[in-house]
Amino acid sequence: KPPPGAGPVASGVDRFRERLEEAKREGVDDRVAVRIASGLSPLLVEEVFRRHSAEGLSLEEAFEAVANQLTTQSVPFLFRPVRGFRTPGSRCLLSPIALRSRSGWKESRYSSFNDAASDFFHHSARLRGEQRRYRETRTAIRHRLKKQGQRLERLRRDKESLVAPDLLRRWGELLLAGHRDAERSEDEVELPDIYDPAGSRVRVP
Numbered sequence: 001k002p003p004p005g006a007g008p009v010a011s012g013v014d015r016f017r018e019r020l021e022e023a024k025r026e027g028v029d030d031r032v033a034v035r036i037a038s039g040l041s042p043l044l045v046e047e048v049f050r051r052h053s054a055e056g057l058s059l060e061e062a063f064e065a066v067a068n069q070l071t072t073q074s075v076p077f078l079f080r081p082v083r084g085f086r087t088p089g090s091r092c093l094l095s096p097i098a099l100r101s102r103s104g105w106k107e108s109r110y111s112s113f114n115d116a117a118s119d120f121f122h123h124s125a126r127l128r129g130e131q132r133r134y135r136e137t138r139t140a141i142r143h144r145l146k147k148q149g150q151r152l153e154r155l156r157r158d159k160e161s162l163v164a165p166d167l168l169r170r171w172g173e174l175l176l177a178g179h180r181d182a183e184r185s186e187d188e189v190e191l192p193d194i195y196d197p198a199g200s201r202v203r204v205p
Contacts, residue, residue: 009039009067013060016067020059030059038063043095044070050101069097076116080106080123085130092124170195171204 010016019037028036035045044066051062077095079102084090093102094116098109110116175182178191193202 009070010037010063013064016063017060034059034063038067040066040070043093043099044097047097047099047101050099054100066097073097076110076113078108078110078116078119078123080108080127082106084127085134088131088135090127090131092120092127094120174202174204 010019016037020033023033023036024030026033031045031049034040034048035042038045038048040048040063048059048062048066051057051065052059055062057065074096077098079093079095079099081087081090081092082105084092093099093105095102098107108116108119110119174191174194175189177194182189182191188203188205190201190203193200196202
């Protein structure tokens with residue numbers, strides 16, 4: 001039974017080319033056209049495009065290479081993303097062939113599909129747990145950083161609102177010396193400036 005997204009595999013390069021031309025006449029994009037023409041699963045279609053773009057093969061040559069590998073070297077492989085917990089949506093992959101498009105992933109080869117499937121479910125559950133813990137930890141860190149940023153902003157505003165010590169001392173001396181002549185309002189006091197020979201008045205909040 002073909003995997004999801006796959007159909008009957010093209011019987012050869014000529015048949016693949018015919019189906020590819022038919023699909024392109026329908027106006028579909030290249031990846032959909034190759035999937036229709038090849039009958040391969042989306043994972044193997046991605047492998048075809050990797051060999052097409054990275055190795056300079058034509059689509060027909062890339063299909064032939066993947067199809068031959070599928071026919072002559074088909075064994076179960078499990079591919080696990082390195083640090084996949086950091087990438088939302090990343091997942092383990094089962095493949096019937098070695099994938100060059102996953103060259104940076106952890107690769108395991110198996111003698112039976114049952115063994116590969118068993119490890120696939122084990123590592124998939126583990127990866128989902130790591131991704132959940134990573135999201136929770138990242139959210140907690142961001143929340144804490146936000147609170148620290150808010151605290152720093154409050155401290156900055158408090159610092160800006162502080163009055164210089166020399167000015168506070170001057171106000172205190174003015175209040176002690178001139179409180180008898182002070183004129184009070186709602187939020188400040190106006191009194192003589194003892195430091196000004198001209199006898200001006202100063203406002204003290």
